Amino acid sequence: MNNYFYNISGGNTRSLLPSAVAAILDGIAKVVPAALLVDIFNTIYVSFAHPETGLNIGRMWAVFVILLIWLAVEYAAYSYLYDKTYKAAYSLAASGRLGLAEHIRLLSLGFFGKRDPGDLTNLLLSDYGQVENTISHNVPQLISAIMLPVLALVGLVFMDWRMALAMFAAVPFGVLILWLTDSIQARLSAKHVQAKNEAASRLQEYLSGIREIKAHNIGGKKFERLRLSFDQLKQASIRLEGIMGPMIMGAMLLTRSGMTLMIMVGSYLLIGGTLSLPVFLLFLLIGTKIFEPLTVVLMNYGEMRYSAYSAQRIMEVKAEQPMQGTESVPSGKPIVFDQVAFGYDPQTPVLKNLSFTIKPNTITALVGPSGSGKSTITRLIARFWDIQEGSIRIGSQPINRVNPELLLADISMVFQDVYLFQDTIGNNIRIGKKEATQAEIEEAAKRACCHEFISRLPQGYDTPVGEGGSTLSGGEKQRISIARALLKDASIVLLDEATASLDPENETAVQQAINELVANKTVILIAHRLKTIQNADQILVLNHGELVEQGTHDELLAKSGLYEHLWSIQQGADGWRVK
Numbered sequence: 001m002n003n004y005f006y007n008i009s010g011g012n013t014r015s016l017l018p019s020a021v022a023a024i025l026d027g028i029a030k031v032v033p034a035a036l037l038v039d040i041f042n043t044i045y046v047s048f049a050h051p052e053t054g055l056n057i058g059r060m061w062a063v064f065v066i067l068l069i070w071l072a073v074e075y076a077a078y079s080y081l082y083d084k085t086y087k088a089a090y091s092l093a094a095s096g097r098l099g100l101a102e103h104i105r106l107l108s109l110g111f112f113g114k115r116d117p118g119d120l121t122n123l124l125l126s127d128y129g130q131v132e133n134t135i136s137h138n139v140p141q142l143i144s145a146i147m148l149p150v151l152a153l154v155g156l157v158f159m160d161w162r163m164a165l166a167m168f169a170a171v172p173f174g175v176l177i178l179w180l181t182d183s184i185q186a187r188l189s190a191k192h193v194q195a196k197n198e199a200a201s202r203l204q205e206y207l208s209g210i211r212e213i214k215a216h217n218i219g220g221k222k223f224e225r226l227r228l229s230f231d232q233l234k235q236a237s238i239r240l241e242g243i244m245g246p247m248i249m250g251a252m253l254l255t256r257s258g259m260t261l262m263i264m265v266g267s268y269l270l271i272g273g274t275l276s277l278p279v280f281l282l283f284l285l286i287g288t289k290i291f292e293p294l295t296v297v298l299m300n301y302g303e304m305r306y307s308a309y310s311a312q313r314i315m316e317v318k319a320e321q322p323m324q325g326t327e328s329v330p331s332g333k334p335i336v337f338d339q340v341a342f343g344y345d346p347q348t349p350v351l352k353n354l355s356f357t358i359k360p361n362t363i364t365a366l367v368g369p370s371g372s373g374k375s376t377i378t379r380l381i382a383r384f385w386d387i388q389e390g391s392i393r394i395g396s397q398p399i400n401r402v403n404p405e406l407l408l409a410d411i412s413m414v415f416q417d418v419y420l421f422q423d424t425i426g427n428n429i430r431i432g433k434k435e436a437t438q439a440e441i442e443e444a445a446k447r448a449c450c451h452e453f454i455s456r457l458p459q460g461y462d463t464p465v466g467e468g469g470s471t472l473s474g475g476e477k478q479r480i481s482i483a484r485a486l487l488k489d490a491s492i493v494l495l496d497e498a499t500a501s502l503d504p505e506n507e508t509a510v511q512q513a514i515n516e517l518v519a520n521k522t523v524i525l526i527a528h529r530l531k532t533i534q535n536a537d538q539i540l541v542l543n544h545g546e547l548v549e550q551g552t553h554d555e556l557l558a559k560s561g562l563y564e565h566l567w568s569i570q571q572g573a574d575g576w577r578v579k
């Protein structure tokens, strides 16, 4: 149970305390009207039992006034409960979501390879929503609903312990049913949450891949996966409701059967003369009030069990270790790969025994057939993953000891698939330097050859771009990402050359922007077209994750090896035409 509260509060159990106190106050507030009801009953009963004394009007008025005052107190208690519980729950969930998103950002990219992106979205939205609901509704309602039966039990035991025992005798059996079925409920709830997440993931996949689905006419196949996931969700929902419903209902009926038992016991005791009529009537009156909150307790317990799996999922991600390292990045030092071996899956090596040095302020081009490991090298320099063997150093500092945030602050990256955020063009460039002025942004845009096309847009730098940059052309997005990198002005530039997919006009503009970016930087460039790297300081030729050749363009051509082979293929392909 401790674990449960630890998980639903996102590891901060103390944050539940104010709402628990508020719920206790709310519970107590609800007990007072019941106690006053007993007093009214008693006053009326006495006037009937002893007609000579008449109805005690003064007492009735006193109860009426207390009830009025109490309504105000109850309102205040409820407002306090609202403030402490609901607001606390929503801010706990909001800060928890942001904290988790921040934690996820600090994890190695290897973590994302293991998880479906839709699954993580669900974790942050749906699972947190579930937990939020538990904290804001189920836990306080449960605490508040427990107060009346517990306090009533204490009072009733003093009045007549035999009747109190009869009234509550069935409660342990109701609890026993819940306890016995706990593992079934946990399993069914987990399956239901999994099915819900799977359906949401498939839906997200279907919607975000709609362009490819249309282009390849695979709607039927993808829709089948979507249909299947919704079908499984339906089955899981039916199983959860179908099995748990009767069990909770059984526990409820059993608990409520205490009322019947109490009436029977009371009747016998009344006949036997060991119970007075007013006490019997009092038990009947209180009994009707007590079993309602007990039903609420059982219902909320079911809900809480359901959210336990969501909380567990959140805590599992929180338990993932962020990348370690506290050192700063030595400046002006070479990047050294020393017998590096790496595989995304450690059993399948992608890079093998790789050793080379990249001198500061030089251009190193990575060349090789598709899948030879070029992008992987750039990802390892940025420490998206940690390697399994050997070491990567900047100067003498192994990068696995460097603070990942500081390392990334020193690296600019320009990839082929540029992602632009759903924001203005200006703010998308500002990502390179948060505190940049408008003048700095425009200066970077000018150097990246995108100022002109941005200025032509009706809202200029304030023009919003669609999510992912869907409203801009490939070349325009490239140049904006180069402007970002220019603004960042990091000493290491990782560049995935993308000019192959651009039209000649865009290509010249992008090439010019790249030339601005790489001046006086340590550049690692993934080269797809060899004619662009003839002036590189060194070219590393990779094949199947191994370094097979190394040198300048002329040195490598003279070797007549893989580079020369790739060069001659590209020379031939340069003149291809559609017939």
Ligand SMILES: Nc1ncnc2c1ncn2[C@@H]1O[C@H](COP(=O)(O)OP(=O)(O)OP(=O)(O)O)[C@@H](O)[C@H]1O
Residues within 6 Å of the ligand: 113, 344, 345, 350, 368, 369, 370, 371, 372, 373, 374, 375, 376, 377
């Ligand atoms: N995230 C990943 N998870 C698992 N395997 C991966 C991942 N990224 C790449 N790989 C595998 O690692 C190998 C090297 O890939 P990499 O992307 O580094 O090659 P590349 O030379 O850049 O290829 P290309 O020129 O086609 O971009 C390939 O076999 C690829 O399938």
